[in-house]
Amino acid sequence: MSDTIFALASAPGRAGVSVIRVSGPQAFEVARLICGDLPQARCATLRRLSDATGQFLDEALVLVFEPGRSFTGEAVVEFQVHGSAAVIGAVLRTLSEIEGCRQAEPGEFTRRALENERMDLTQVEALADLIDAETESQRRQALRVLSGALGDLVGQWRKDVIRAGALIEATIDFADEEVPTDVTPEVSALLDSVLAGLSRELSGLSAAERVRTGFEVAIVGPPNAGKSTLLNYLAGREAAITSDIAGTTRDVIEVRMEIAGLAVTLLDTAGLRETSDAVETLGVDLARRRALAADLRIHLLPAGTNPLIEVTDGDILVAAKADSMVGGSGVSGLTGRGVPELLENIGARLCDRTADAGLAARERHRVVLGEGKAHLLAARDLLNQGAEMYDLAAEELRAGARVLSSLLGHVDVEDLLDEIFSSFCVGK
Numbered sequence: 526m527s528d529t530i531f532a533l534a535s536a537p538g539r540a541g542v543s544v545i546r547v548s549g550p551q552a553f554e555v556a557r558l559i560c561g562d563l564p565q566a567r568c569a570t571l572r573r574l575s576d577a578t579g580q581f582l583d584e585a586l587v588l589v590f591e592p593g594r595s596f597t598g599e600a601v602v603e604f605q606v607h608g609s610a611a612v613i614g615a616v617l618r619t620l621s622e623i624e625g626c627r628q629a630e631p632g633e634f635t636r637r638a639l640e641n642e643r644m645d646l647t648q649v650e651a652l653a654d655l656i657d658a659e660t661e662s663q664r665r666q667a668l669r670v671l672s673g674a675l676g677d678l679v680g681q682w683r684k685d686v687i688r689a690g691a692l693i694e695a696t697i698d699f700a701d702e703e704v705p706t707d708v709t710p711e712v713s714a715l716l717d718s719v720l721a722g723l724s725r726e727l728s729g730l731s732a733a734e735r736v737r738t739g740f741e742v743a744i745v746g747p748p749n750a751g752k753s754t755l756l757n758y759l760a761g762r763e764a765a766i767t768s769d770i771a772g773t774t775r776d777v778i779e780v781r782m783e784i785a786g787l788a789v790t791l792l793d794t795a796g797l798r799e800t801s802d803a804v805e806t807l808g809v810d811l812a813r814r815r816a817l818a819a820d821l822r823i824h825l826l827p828a829g830t831n832p833l834i835e836v837t838d839g840d841i842l843v844a845a846k847a848d849s850m851v852g853g854s855g856v857s858g859l860t861g862r863g864v865p866e867l868l869e870n871i872g873a874r875l876c877d878r879t880a881d882a883g884l885a886a887r888e889r890h891r892v893v894l895g896e897g898k899a900h901l902l903a904a905r906d907l908l909n910q911g912a913e914m915y916d917l918a919a920e921e922l923r924a925g926a927r928v929l930s931s932l933l934g935h936v937d938v939e940d941l942l943d944e945i946f947s948s949f950c951v952g953k
């Protein structure tokens with residue numbers, strides 16, 4: 526029997542309300558010890574909490590969830606207490622003094638939800654993403670996967686692959702007799718449709734990954750173009766030092782922001798020029814590298830100058846210091862002129878790149894989907910070579926199904942679970 530675990534499920538620190546969660550086979554008994562008789566399941570009810578000596582701890586809303594109908598799948602009781610360090614501390618201490626009840630490890634509630642099949646591994650990942658979500662697009666993406674969209678898709682592919690394998694194996698069993706029906710058309714159709722789905726998710730994965738982790742947008746140009754001034758204007762704070770001395774910025778300055786609902790890391794870089802200053806040269810090299818690796822570059826160009834690094838399709842060229850120009854378009858980090866248009870331009874270009882974003886959005890997904898695809902392609906190849914290869918083809922299909930199961934967290938993932946859950950905090 527597993528332990529009964531407890532933890533603060535809301536963020537630590539002062540708050541109007543904090544949530545303490547208890548989960549496990551003894552959750553109801555444990556809860557009774559501190560709040561007396563339990564309220565009806567799923568009915569928020571006010572109770573007085575007290576410790577073993579009868580000392581009053583707090584008045585709390587108590588919520589009871591039956592096994593099979595809770596986040597973890599186990600018996601769960603949640604206490605909504607007043608959110609002070611003293612109240613939280615007193616309740617947690619009281620719980621820890623109860624026999625068979627212990628503090629949860631990071632991610633342990635979610636791990637139990639996975640073990641009890643309340644969620645698959647893609648949903649666990651999406652829950653972590655939802656908790657980390659800062660932008661609208663991240664929230665929407667995480668919710669789609671959390672609701673099971675990726676798990677359902679992969680589960681269907683897995684079923685199709687298993688069916689294809691079963692059809693082939695049936696054929697093998699009939700090898701010496703007459704095969705009742707030709708299964709190859711159905712097998713081909715199944716494999717083609719799964720392969721098409723896998724390819725679609727793989728091709729949309731980079732875009733989805735960008736939505737999840739954010740796009741990098743670099744501001745590049747010669748010294749004194751006004752790059753740092755523009756960054757500060759966009760950030761709404763003095764993130765970078767600015768001055769009229771050419772070569773002020775040497776490191777890459779990063780600012781996280783939201784543009785058109787997308788997470789963006791804006792990079793301010795050293796002004797690009799040949800210089801005898803050794804440290805500035807390091808900065809210029811770094812600027813070049815980071816700018817070229819970014820998803821999008823804003824080339825900030827003083828009047829009459831050209832871009833100093835390769836312009837990639839989709840980059841933005843914009844005239845600097847628009848406030849000191851008569852007419853024309855451009856941008857000024859000093860007055861903000863042209864900034865709304867620049868933001869709109871950046872947003873439009875980034876949104877374009879999310880158009881084919883799929884549900885798979887992680888390196889783990891890329892690896893697993895890629896392996897699955899390789900097994901299916903190998904199986905298709907073997908099938909085309911004739912009946913004597915059916916054995917091997919069936920084996921490839923079994924391997925493919927197994928790989929897809931691992932995406933859902935059903936096999937081969939013990940090591941991975943430790944890694945995934947280590948990114949969770951206590952209480953999740």
Ligand SMILES: Nc1nc2c(ncn2[C@@H]2O[C@H](COP(=O)(O)OP(=O)(O)OP(=O)(O)O)[C@@H](O)[C@H]2O)c(=O)[nH]1
Nearest residue numbers: 748749750751752753754768772773774796857858
């Ligand atoms: N008139 C005007 N002056 C600007 C504008 N942006 C920056 N400046 C001035 O230009 C000088 C250089 O600005 P920075 O923002 O430090 O330029 P930078 O491109 O970051 O320079 P480095 O870091 O040295 O490459 C400062 O004196 C700024 O006040 C602008 O939009 N209009």
Ligand SMILES: [K+]
Nearest residue numbers: 749768770773
């Ligand atoms: K400067």
Ligand SMILES: [Mg+2]
Nearest residue numbers: 752753773774
């Ligand atoms: Mg600068």
